[in-house]
Amino acid sequence: MKHQAPVLARFESYALFLDIDGTLSDIAPSPDGAFIDSATLQAVERLSDELGGALAVISGRKLTDIDRLIGRSAQNAAGSHGAELRKSGHLLNVSAAPVIDTNAIEKSVRDRFSGASGLLIECKPFSVALHYRANPTLAEAVEVFVDHIVRTNDGLTKVKGKMIVEIVPADVNKGSAIASFMSREPFLGRIPVFAGDDTTDEHGFETVNALEGVSIKIGDGPSCARYRFDDAAQFRQWLTRLGSARRSTD
Numbered sequence: 001m002k003h004q005a006p007v008l009a010r011f012e013s014y015a016l017f018l019d020i021d022g023t024l025s026d027i028a029p030s031p032d033g034a035f036i037d038s039a040t041l042q043a044v045e046r047l048s049d050e051l052g053g054a055l056a057v058i059s060g061r062k063l064t065d066i067d068r069l070i071g072r073s074a075q076n077a078a079g080s081h082g083a084e085l086r087k088s089g090h091l092l093n094v095s096a097a098p099v100i101d102t103n104a105i106e107k108s109v110r111d112r113f114s115g116a117s118g119l120l121i122e123c124k125p126f127s128v129a130l131h132y133r134a135n136p137t138l139a140e141a142v143e144v145f146v147d148h149i150v151r152t153n154d155g156l157t158k159v160k161g162k163m164i165v166e167i168v169p170a171d172v173n174k175g176s177a178i179a180s181f182m183s184r185e186p187f188l189g190r191i192p193v194f195a196g197d198d199t200t201d202e203h204g205f206e207t208v209n210a211l212e213g214v215s216i217k218i219g220d221g222p223s224c225a226r227y228r229f230d231d232a233a234q235f236r237q238w239l240t241r242l243g244s245a246r247r248s249t250d
């Protein structure tokens, strides 16, 4: 699909929501290998200041991972696909999120895939992620097993991303995370902008579209997003020009 970048007139009236992997960073061979370049980090900090703090990172990563990658700009963040919410540095009470027995799930995954090489099992505070980037031939078996887990356990759902399948609480997703931020200051009343690259971001796009905001898909593949960039580098180039930096060079 053709590249189509949005124009954000009156920049100060927006709220920015940003995915990390494949958006602020390139996709890395392993989750630990990802990094955000310094120009992008500086842009995120500057844009957060210019928007009065109405900027949040919305990621499948757990919060401690987000902090390692972004640092001080992640005062507002949704981790684990929205199961962990932090606003202005304070954790929000996510009463809607059921407690899931991640240890039991992790054990059943290990039992099922013992001996299989190339599967990385990541246990997060509210979810269990199965990364098979190192062995893509596991894709079908992983998905079949995760389908079995969510079918036989109440309150769980499957989230499928790039070379990753995750078991998460059923009523948690990036869309509900964005909606939660939008109901609070300093996000309240602003126009939401959300950029992401993966199928897990579609819930976020739907929420943003319903609020007549700006949804941005990075890369190819079907999406309900209204705008699109070819790749993460192209998006980051656009991002670093947003706000006052853009106005001063217009």
Ligand SMILES: [Mg+2]
Pocket (backbone or CB within 6 Å): 019, 020, 021, 022, 023, 196, 197, 198
């Ligand atoms: Mg992503």
